[in-house]
Amino acid sequence: MAGQSNHELSLFSAEELEFIAEDEIVDIVPNLKMDPLCLISGDFGPFTPQIVTQVPLWLAIALRRRGKCSIVPPQWMTVDKLTEVLEAERNSQEMSEHLPFHYVEISRLLFDHARDNIPDAYMVRSLIEDIRDVRFHKVETDLEAFDGRTFAVKIKNLSAMEVNIVRPFIGRALQAFYKHDSSDLIPDPERVSDRRPQVAHNAPRRQLRR
Amino acid sequence: MGSRSAEGEQSSLADDYDALISTTDVELLKRAWRNEKAAPEILRFESDLINRVKGQIELMEETVEEKLSVGSDPLSVSLYQMDLDRTLFLLRSYLRIRILKIEKYMFHIRKTQELWNRLSRDEKLFTERCTDDLKEHLESSVLSKLPENYQSYERQSVISEEDDMVPEPRLDTFVLCRSKEYLTGIQLEDGPVDDRSKLFEMEPDVLYFICYKSIKPLVESGKIDLL
Structure with missing residues (x-):
């Protein structure tokens, strides 16, 4: 029973999340000619100048750094789309489903490495920050509604980074509820001998939220 | 790859084909890595997958060398x-998380057949040496100097009913998971066993925070992923 919860172990670092996001596929427009690449993670190319092709983000960034391509920003990363999303996020307590799981990491990587390829970069960036803030505020207010009758929490459309931020809190809170709720752990000095029936009787009735 | 074939039987042929052409070993390794990172206990060693990935890495090293x-x-x-x-990083990270878990729970793993069988041959060797060394260390530095009733490395004293000095993973940790398909009738092992009314369903691609114990079999069969 000496085991401790290992939250440090299960948490993904920001770098690891970025690593995962780097496998997302993006469109690039190469400006060089290169044979197809047969990589462990898949086959990509051939690369022909001005012909759009799909590659993972890390490959796109590597080429972009050497000035060998331009990256086509994903469709959701335009001022129009993001304005819509921001509006939707503000109007409803639900999380919008129009953003990819790794939207924070993808947009950050693109801003760091391919800023010139993003039209209205400044606007896009501030829209994404606003969306992040609104979404995170919603997550926080959602968490306030937590109570001891919760045995599982269902979250729609939460992004990877948001998950990572709330994970330690939700995990520990649920665990605490679970612990205090389970009558199994509360010793009853009078009825130690027939503990089982009593446990069944006092079973916590918990419902799934939302 | 028991988990993959079991999964295949459930989904339609078209899905199978899609999954087959779109899922590379690197994807599978990434999934195993995430599951291993998120699960409180050690999972089954993905020996076939690891062998394939190792082979691909060696091949690629030769190719790069040649180029x-x-x-x-x-x-x-x-x-x-x-x-x-990138592939090397995933592989190393996967193996290291497993070693971390082994170091943390070595006595528990060694005496629990189910967990012991999940280790690879090298990991078993490592665990054996680790437990032997730690036991010897504990005995020579502390336990041998204690009164007779307190000399076990597994128990606080001879009156302990169970091995209360052996760290075990906490299976009631809450984890975050996601299912690929619609799952119904999940028995939540929450609280007493006789309360069978609590069946739970999972929609695909929705995230759930849930007690690891309740979904343990589903993680093992590959039906849901931890993240």
């Missing part, structure tokens, strides 16, 4: 090298 020696385009060589590095 360097014939002096082919340095750009493409560096891209091959990056791909190789």
Whole structure:
């Protein structure tokens, strides 16, 4: 029973999340000619100048750094789309489903490495920050509604980074509820001998939220 | 790959085909890595997958070596090298998390047959040496100097009913998971066993925070992923 919860172990670092996001596929427009690449993670190319092709983000960034391509920003990363999303996020307590799981990491990587390829970069960036803030505020207010009758929490459309931020809190809170709720752990000095029936009787009735 | 075939039986043929052509070993390794990172206990060692990935890594190392020696385009060589590095990172990280878990719960793993069988041959060797060394260390530095009733490395004293000095993973940790398909009738092992009314369902691609114990079999059969 000496085991401790290992939250440090299960948490993904920001770098690891970025690593995962780097496998997302993006469109690039190469400006060089290169044979197809047969990589462990898949086959990509051939690369022909001005012909759009799909590659993972890390490959796109590597080429972009050497000035060998331009990256086509994903469709959701335009001022129009993001304005819509921001509006939707503000109007409803639900999380919008129009953003990819790794939207924070993808947009950050693109801003760091391919800023010139993003039209209205400044606007896009501030829209994404606003969306992040609104979404995170919603997550926080959602968490306030937590109570001891919760045995599982269902979250729609939460992004990877948001998950990572709330994970330690939700995990520990649920665990605490679970612990205090389970009558199994509360010793009853009078009825130690027939503990089982009593446990069944006092079973916590918990419902799934939302 | 028991988990994959079991999963295949459930989904339609078309899905199977899609999954087959779109899922590379690297994807599978990434999934195993995430599951291993998120699960409180040690999971089954993915020996087939790891062997395949190791083979691919070796092959790629040779290819890169060859490309360097014939002096082919340095750009493409560096891209091959990056791909190789990414795969190596995943593999190393996967193996290291397992070692961390083994170091933490070695006595428990060694005496629990189910967990012991999940280890690879090398991991078993490692665990054996680790437990032997730690036991010897504990005995020679502390336990041998204690009164007779307190000399066990597994128990606080002879009156302990169970091995209360052996760290075990906490299976009631809450984890975050996601299912690929619609799952119904999940028995939540929450609270007393006789309360069978609590059946739970999971929609695909929705995230759930849930007690690891309740979904343990589903993680093992590969039906849901931890993240």
